[in-house]
Amino acid sequence: MLPLSELLYEHVAVQLTRQIEDGVYGPGDRLPGVRRLSRQFGVSIATAVEACRLMEDRGIVQARPRSGFFVSDAEVPGEEWPESESTEAGPTLVSGQARVLELVQRHAMADIVPLGAAVPPPDLLPLTALDRCIGHVRRVQGRRAASYDFPPGAEELRVQVARRMAEAGCRVSPEDVVITAGCQEALVLSLRSVAAPGDTVAIESPTFYGILQAIESQGMRALEIPTHGRDGMDLEALETAIDRWPVRACVAMPNFGNPLGHSMPEHRKAALVDLLASQGIPLIEDDVYGELGFADARPWAAKAYDQRGGVLYCSSFSKTLGSGLRIGWAVPGRYREAVTYLKYATAQASPTLQTLAIARYLAQGGYDRYLRRVRRAYQRQVSQMAQSVRRHFPEGTRISRPRGGFVLWVELPAPADTLALQRDALAAGISIAPGPLFSPTGRFGRFLRLNCAHQPAGTGVADAIAALGRLLQAQTTASPRSG
Numbered sequence: 001m002l003p004l005s006e007l008l009y010e011h012v013a014v015q016l017t018r019q020i021e022d023g024v025y026g027p028g029d030r031l032p033g034v035r036r037l038s039r040q041f042g043v044s045i046a047t048a049v050e051a052c053r054l055m056e057d058r059g060i061v062q063a064r065p066r067s068g069f070f071v072s073d074a075e076v077p078g079e080e081w082p083e084s085e086s087t088e089a090g091p092t093l094v095s096g097q098a099r100v101l102e103l104v105q106r107h108a109m110a111d112i113v114p115l116g117a118a119v120p121p122p123d124l125l126p127l128t129a130l131d132r133c134i135g136h137v138r139r140v141q142g143r144r145a146a147s148y149d150f151p152p153g154a155e156e157l158r159v160q161v162a163r164r165m166a167e168a169g170c171r172v173s174p175e176d177v178v179i180t181a182g183c184q185e186a187l188v189l190s191l192r193s194v195a196a197p198g199d200t201v202a203i204e205s206p207t208f209y210g211i212l213q214a215i216e217s218q219g220m221r222a223l224e225i226p227t228h229g230r231d232g233m234d235l236e237a238l239e240t241a242i243d244r245w246p247v248r249a250c251v252a253m254p255n256f257g258n259p260l261g262h263s264m265p266e267h268r269k270a271a272l273v274d275l276l277a278s279q280g281i282p283l284i285e286d287d288v289y290g291e292l293g294f295a296d297a298r299p300w301a302a303k304a305y306d307q308r309g310g311v312l313y314c315s316s317f318s319k320t321l322g323s324g325l326r327i328g329w330a331v332p333g334r335y336r337e338a339v340t341y342l343k344y345a346t347a348q349a350s351p352t353l354q355t356l357a358i359a360r361y362l363a364q365g366g367y368d369r370y371l372r373r374v375r376r377a378y379q380r381q382v383s384q385m386a387q388s389v390r391r392h393f394p395e396g397t398r399i400s401r402p403r404g405g406f407v408l409w410v411e412l413p414a415p416a417d418t419l420a421l422q423r424d425a426l427a428a429g430i431s432i433a434p435g436p437l438f439s440p441t442g443r444f445g446r447f448l449r450l451n452c453a454h455q456p457a458g459t460g461v462a463d464a465i466a467a468l469g470r471l472l473q474a475q476t477t478a479s480p481r482s483g
Contacts, residue, residue: 012041012051017060020071026383028294028376031061031069091200091221091245094212094440113464114451116431118258118319118407121454124377125322126361126370133357133364141356149352151343152336153179153329156359161329164362168290169304170313170331178330178339179350182323183288186314186330187214189346191249193338194282194312195220199248202241202281204233206409206438206447208258211251211286215440222440223247229400229409232257232264235271242279249282254302256289259409259438259449261382261402263299270305277310282335287315288328291371293404294379309333317358319405320371325354378406378453385452388462392469394476406453411446416475418448424471430464 016037019025032040037048052069055061061069137145152158158174165172180186187210195201197219203211205224215222223241226234233252241247252272254264264272276283285302293299303313312335316328327350332339343350361367385408386399396413412418418434425432435447454461 008043009047009050009054012037012043012048013054013058015041016051016055017058020060025071026380027071028379029071030067031071033068091223092440094216094222100209100213100437111429112426113430113460114454115461115464116433116449116451118405118433118449118451119323119453120319120374120406122322123455124374124453126366127322129364129366130321130325130357130361133360134353136360137353137356145353145356147352148349149179149355150349151178151340153177153350154352154355154359156363157327157355158329160359160362164291165301165303165313165331167298168287169300172331176331176333176336178332178336178343179355180314180316180328180330180343181347181350182318182326183286183314183316183328184210184214185343185347186316186328187211187251187284187286188217189339189342190282190284190312190314190330190332190335191215191218191220191251192342193332193335194284195248200245202238202247202250203440204252204257204260206259206435206444207251208253208286209433209437212438212440215251220248224440224443227257227260227262229260229262229402231268232260232262233272235268235275238272239275242275242281247279247281249284250276251284251286252302253286253289255287255299256293256402256404258289258405259400259407259433261400261405261407261409263293263403264302266300269300269302273302273305273311277306277308281310283311285311285313287313288319289405290315291320292375292378292406294375295403303331303333306333309335312339320374321358321361325358326351327354327358375404377455378404381455382406382408382452385450385461385465388465389450392466394469394472406451408450408452410448410450412448412472414446416446416472418445420475421448421468421471424474425468428467428471430467432468 025031034045034048034052038045052061056063059072062072063069155174157179158177161177162172162174180189191214200221200223201215202223202225204227212222223245225238225241232254254269256263273283283302287301290301291298301313303311311333313331317325330339382402389397389399389410394413398411400409419436422432422434433449435444436442438444
């Protein structure tokens with residue numbers, strides 16, 4: 001028999017682990033101090049310390065000097081990742097994206113629980129501070145705010161963007177930055193700068209449907225590369241695809257990709273950049289979630305490893321300061337002149353008032369403090385959503401474990417059909433994003449993406465997840481039995 005002290009600390013560790021699995025403590029949450037744990041479980045402080053150390057050895061918690069023990073964002077023991085579907089198909093034209101317009105239109109309706117489009121809720125945004133900045137610009141720079149802001153855009157914001165990109169490991173000057181109307185425009189301009197209609201573009205699979213729409217709008221072909229929810233794009237599969245097909249460009253989201261929430265390790269980002277550079281293939285990097293990681297340190301962008309100007313970096317403030325502002329930027333490397341001209345030829349200018357207001361907001365300070373607050377909020381809400389899905393969805397459901405952002409990727413057991421689920425959910429007042437939207441060929445029919453940005457309390461989110469579970473149960477019951 002084990003000594004009593006070992007039995008006690010193992011018991012405490014098991015009970016705390018169960019609380020984490022039940023969502024009492026989510027990823028990034030601080031556990032009670034060891035004195036409080038000793039009182040809670042009726043054990044000595046030394047036993048409480050040993051229990052926390054045992055959980056640390058198992059990867060369940062992390063110790064932070066002089067701060068205590070915090071729940072890790074590592075995998076839940078025994079839980080599997082959603083499968084990353086491999087494909088042998090070659091380049092293909094994008095189809096089926098017309099459904100996205102209905103999805104985003106429904107998202108804004110007052111009677112819909114918005115679990116579909118990945119949009120931050122107004123109650124988490126710094127609207128008061130932004131309003132003050134907009135008012136100041138109108139009073140002090142009214143004439144300028146009413147005029148065109150021609151490319152590459154207001155220097156004030158380009159300076160602030162360059163400073164922020166230093167946090168992502170990128171040495172960027174204001175002259176390297178081109179202001180755009182959101183990240184989507186940056187993506188389209190970047191694609192037009194490096195490829196032509198009919199060209200093949202390698203993409204993550206699954207990938208954000210906005211990337212698919214950008215490729216579709218330019219008459220290009222998409223080549224799906226298997227992507228894992230932990231490490232991102234399969235570089236070996238990408239290398240094989242490059243050898244087999246004439247890949248003209250690659251589009252990826254290495255940091256907290258949408259919909260998987262993956263975070264590509266730094267050495268793999270460097271390897272991705274080196275592989276593409278060796279073949280003369282530009283990388284278009286979508287880093288729109290880069291500042292919404294759950295860890296303390298902001299991950300580097302793939303752009304940080306770019307030595308030849310072949311990475312076209314794209315991002316925006318849509319996921320942090322509000323999607324309605326429509327302010328983004330590109331750092332297109334050696335394609336800067338092409339992107340700048342295409343920006344002018346396509347839209348002439350970006351919204352001047354919003355550009356100057358965001359520049360003032362960033363210059364005043366407080367943005368990092370705001371980001372720390374919303375990161376914790378999104379981390380907590382993603383964890384709560386995952387717990388609710390586990391509780392209500394069918395047995396065999398598998399859930400992503402995002403390292404940042406605010407979406408979940410869910411794999412359902414057969415015979416689930418998320419296109420049918422989307423139709424039934426809309427009738428019940430709930431929007432979801434079905435898996436086929438995230439593939440150029442409509443794959444991932446048993447997958448869906450859920451927006452976790454809205455706080456469960458008072459928004460009907462908890463009831464909506466329960467309702468989705470009932471709809472899935474009805475699908476299973478209605479499915480004919482195999483013979």
